[in-house]
Amino acid sequence: MRIGILGLGRIGAFHAETLSELDAVDSLVVADPSADAARAAADLFGAEVAASPQALLAAGVDGVVVAAATDAHPELIVAAVEAGVPVFCEKPVARTMTEGVDVLKAVAGHDVPVQIGFNRRFDAAYAAARAAVRAGELGKLHTVRSTTLDPAPPPPAYVAASGGIFRDCSVHDFDIIRWVTGREVTEVYAVGGNRGAAYIREAGDADTTGAVLTLDDGTIAVVSNSRHNGRGHDVRMELHGFDDSVAVGLEDRLPLRSVEPGATFPAGTPHDFFMDRFAAAYRAELGAFTEVVAGTRTSPCTIEDALEAGWIAEACTLSLREHRPVTVAEVRRG
Ligand SMILES: NC(=O)c1ccc[n+]([C@@H]2O[C@H](COP(=O)([O-])OP(=O)(O)OC[C@H]3O[C@@H](n4cnc5c(N)ncnc54)[C@H](O)[C@@H]3O)[C@@H](O)[C@H]2O)c1
Numbered sequence: 001m002r003i004g005i006l007g008l009g010r011i012g013a014f015h016a017e018t019l020s021e022l023d024a025v026d027s028l029v030v031a032d033p034s035a036d037a038a039r040a041a042a043d044l045f046g047a048e049v050a051a052s053p054q055a056l057l058a059a060g061v062d063g064v065v066v067a068a069a070t071d072a073h074p075e076l077i078v079a080a081v082e083a084g085v086p087v088f089c090e091k092p093v094a095r096t097m098t099e100g101v102d103v104l105k106a107v108a109g110h111d112v113p114v115q116i117g118f119n120r121r122f123d124a125a126y127a128a129a130r131a132a133v134r135a136g137e138l139g140k141l142h143t144v145r146s147t148t149l150d151p152a153p154p155p156p157a158y159v160a161a162s163g164g165i166f167r168d169c170s171v172h173d174f175d176i177i178r179w180v181t182g183r184e185v186t187e188v189y190a191v192g193g194n195r196g197a198a199y200i201r202e203a204g205d206a207d208t209t210g211a212v213l214t215l216d217d218g219t220i221a222v223v224s225n226s227r228h229n230g231r232g233h234d235v236r237m238e239l240h241g242f243d244d245s246v247a248v249g250l251e252d253r254l255p256l257r258s259v260e261p262g263a264t265f266p267a268g269t270p271h272d273f274f275m276d277r278f279a280a281a282y283r284a285e286l287g288a289f290t291e292v293v294a295g296t297r298t299s300p301c302t303i304e305d306a307l308e309a310g311w312i313a314e315a316c317t318l319s320l321r322e323h324r325p326v327t328v329a330e331v332r333r334g
Pocket residue numbers: 006007008009010011012031032033034037053067068069070072090091092117118119274
């Protein structure tokens with residue numbers, strides 16, 4: 001099949017490499033307002049260059065991967081759907097929830113699949129945790145802990161346009177908690193701190209946050225995020241039930257140093273980058289998209305899923321600002 005890629009920045013170039021290695025993909029067409037970015041991807045991965053997103057959609061593509069800057073997601077998703085081309089779009093659907101709901105309304109009624117890029121759903125350990133929960137192996141769940149700690153903050157311009165740590169980073173935790181547990185979040189209480197990069201505080205954002213989520217079956221989920229985790233990129237989940245407990249990310253490259261006398265675990269080099277931590281998941285995610293394009297599976301992460309994680313991020317943002325518990329129903333619109 002022939003796949004188009006819109007946006008060849010950090011993640012777009014990575015996706016171009018992954019797509020070029022998938023058996024299902026025969027050829028690539030790329031477009032980016034930065035001619036240099038498009039040309040570099042074309043040279044590296046043997047892609048054709050299209051002059052614009054419109055030209056790319058008219059170039060006979062079977063599916064399109066949107067990895068453009070977040071601002072451009074709504075118009076590119078809608079243009080592809082209106083052209084009848086299945087879309088994979090990186091998270092988030094849009095910069096604001098209002099725009100995200102507008103995208104949902106604009107694509108309703110078109111029978112064209114859209115997959116949003118929450119890559120943790122394709123990580124083997126998260127999938128095994130989900131299977132264990134669904135099979136009842138843990139018994140009734142009581143506690144979930146979800147952690148995403150980055151080694152260093154993104155640059156000032158990225159932080160300023162990101163919408164804040166809950167919408168940009170914790171949203172991955174919110175999505176994976178819903179996906180693994182199969183439950184919805186009803187209420188949140190969030191706290192945040194600023195003891196790191198001054199430009200994060202100046203952007204009105206927190207560099208470290210904690211959020212307590214109550215799920216609709218009474219399970220408590222604790223979400224921990226930071227932009228300043230010197231030991232590495234720490235992404236984990238623990239699920240505790242009445243009968244058993246499981247952990248995702250409890251492996252040799254976990255960025256934690258045990259101070260137990262004689263302990264030798266974890267013994268590996270700590271993960272230091274999300275592309276390295278999730279390389280296999282990104283590959284599986286795009287492999288799934290080729291199946292969506294081929295019509296052999298439905299979208300494994302819909303716009304509705306992405307918006308639900310977005311509402312949890314909205315609730316946490318309000319909770320932190322007003323220093324109070326917030327229900328998801330209070331912030332949900334549209
Ligand atoms: N799922 C994940 O793990 C993950 C990781 C990183 C980034 N992302 C998401 O991917 C998106 C891109 O992030 P990035 O870090 O690669 O950003 P980036 O700034 O490195 O790259 C964005 C690229 O999009 C291009 N672009 C802008 N408008 C465009 C348009 N209309 N058509 C085509 N290209 C356009 C820019 O020229 C740039 O090359 C963001 O939405 C981000 O949230 C997701």
